[in-house]
Amino acid sequence: LLSARIPNSSMVRSLDIPEVLKEDDRPKWDNKFQYILSCVGFAVGLGNVWRFPYLCQIYGGGAFLIPYVIALVFEGIPLFHLELAIGQRLRKGSIGVWNTISPYFGGVGIGSLMVSFIVSLYYNTILAWVMWYFINSFQEPLPWSACPLNGNRTGYIEECHESTAVNYFWYRRALNISSDITDNGNLQWWLVLCLAICWAIVYICTIRGIESTGKAIYVTAIFPYVVLTIFLIRGLTLPGATEGLVYFFTPNMNILKNPRVWLDAATQIFFSLSLAFGGLIAFSSYNSPKNDCEKDAVTIAIVNSMTSLYASIPVFSILGFKATTGYWDCLDRNIIGIINEFDLPDQSIMRDNYTIWFGFLNTTHPKKIASLKLRSCDLQEFLDASGTGLAFIVFTEAIILMPGSQGWAVLFFVMLFSLGLSSMFGNIEGILTPLLELHVVSKSVPKEVLSGVICLVSFVTALCFTLRSGSYWLEVFDSYAGSLPLLIIAFFEVTGVVYVYGIKRFSDDVKWMTGRQPNFYWQVSWRIISPLLMLTVFIAFVTLQTQEQPSYGAWNPKYVCRPIFLIHLFSKNIVTIFSYLLMLQN
């Protein structure tokens, strides 16, 4: 047919002859599977394991899935498709793409580059913490299972005794945290070493750009799924697992009236899919132009969400197990206290009739009961955890309770490490590809040197997170550098492509690449729904941020509180506040 041989007028404008000639210069993926795995690995990260289950649980279990799916369908997938399409079509990294769309939009590309750099700084620090725990998991017994002895060996170290051994190990032995963000302290040499190793590993995997990440991704993207399955099987066989799962999935529809839920669902989808980093644009730019990016986008986004759901099952089984164990401990301690005080025969009070007995004794001998200072046992208290709190405190405590703890600990931390590493690949690619295009270095300098320089500069800059106040800085970075800029960039991405590049031109490009015109859903989402949704989320986010004082949770061993068991509760609440402020993407 004549029309098949003569390209139409729009293609004349968009198809640039020199570009086609340059096709062979650009590196490309070995196969499609590598590309899909890289995008999946980039999207699936630590947040899928520790942010999503937490959100699901505090926002009414199964009911949270409704705003989550709506956000996925109207915000996540359209933006994802947009980024993949634009990268694949224009075959450039983020800076090149936005400069091509309009020179006024070049700032969006630079913004993506900066955000990728900043996020990779603190993301790798979290991996350094994971590495430290991994290195310490080979001991018998695990170092966080028992409090260390004090100087004259007559008891346990007081800071540990007042709190728990797991908290002590995290705040003192791993972070050696100061009580204030202004109190910087020294570099913690063990963290510096771990950070150096982590950046060295990142360098190894990204040394030649996608040639090396493409090979590494086979391991780092698939291994977490294997481990999650193992944990799923182990978790479901633990006692108390069903309580955790029931608690997690029980839908509470009333929660949907709270606008906070919708905001959190939108931001969670957004950060989980790693949008606006420039990494996705970089990945898809290495594709051949005639690739079905629509199918890829839908597939990867759905895989990401499925992974979140899949990961939450073992997480909540194990949390349920830990909560049940802790709850039983609490009950037993109370029962013993009561039996001793009232000189009752043993076995008279069991766990199931504890509440009846307690009620009876409280009415008949209230003073005696009050003098016992019994702790109220609440199953929920043990289930509220997310972020680093979930991984390093709650989960490590649960692992001590399982037989064969060293193996489980090693497995868990290697899984976290590979989850984070595959996301780091995307971040580094989001830095490397634009820099290569900016021609900051001459052609004769090999790519290895550039990636080495990036890793070195990042390592030196990230040393600030290994100070004693490092984790506070990390939290600040995560809350304020890794959230708002991404929303702004994404909003400008959508409006730039739809209204500056032109939706008609873009649809034709997509048609050229995939073979079909984007259907009504895409048109409506790109033109109206997504920009509107982005704007609403942005405004709501800013409004909520300005209403609260910027704050961070601190660990202060000098904090005095009576009675002593409240310190334990307080430290647990710190963990919850700490991790609630820590909105981790991916």
Added chain:
Amino acid sequence: MHNKQYSRSYFHNIIRKVYFFLNDRLFQGQCSMQPPSLPVLVLELLIFYLSLQYAWDASEEYLFKAMVAFAMRRYSNKETTQISNVLLCNMTERVSFWFVVTDSARNVTTVPGSEVEAAIRMNRNRINSAFLLTDNTLQFLKISSTLSPPIEPTVPVWVIVFGVVLCLVVAAILFLVVSGIRQRKKNNNESAETGDLEDKCDTPVTTENGIPCDILDLKAGQINGVYAADDERFTPL
């Protein structure tokens, strides 16, 4: 913490309080039936039983007396303390009782508390193992036991693991860098060779209108500027 480990067990169900009663005043080999109103060194013993391994009966009391007498003998190196010197008082159903150690050599006076304390401290592990308990399940209030330190290997484990990881990482980096340099050298050599070949053969590159012929194989075809502008005039097929 060890306390937690024990209470974590699903089977512990009994606390027994053993009041270890030491005082420097006279008890004259008799138990007073009321709680002592004298300022006394009361050592409270808390025992958490993992499971009911045995019932606490008269034989267990005998063993307890024997262990205390043994501790006193070992400490003072005199073989004068007899089982009859150790008296249990005020036995109740839940096995709480008081304890007195007398000294028959000194006319039925009680042994000073500090001596008994020291004797117990010296032989703590023997007493514990006799009852299949540990320092944490058998706690004396006044005697803070020196907790046995955890086994520290000469080289901390984490250093070993760190060393292994470091070596692997360094080896991988060296390998990759060296292989990259070699690849580059090979490419340079090859391009130099093909450059030589081209100079030798001087194959003509077919061109047409300034465009090399092999490019014309593209599916998209080549746009002839003459016809492109007229596209709108033609009816679409």
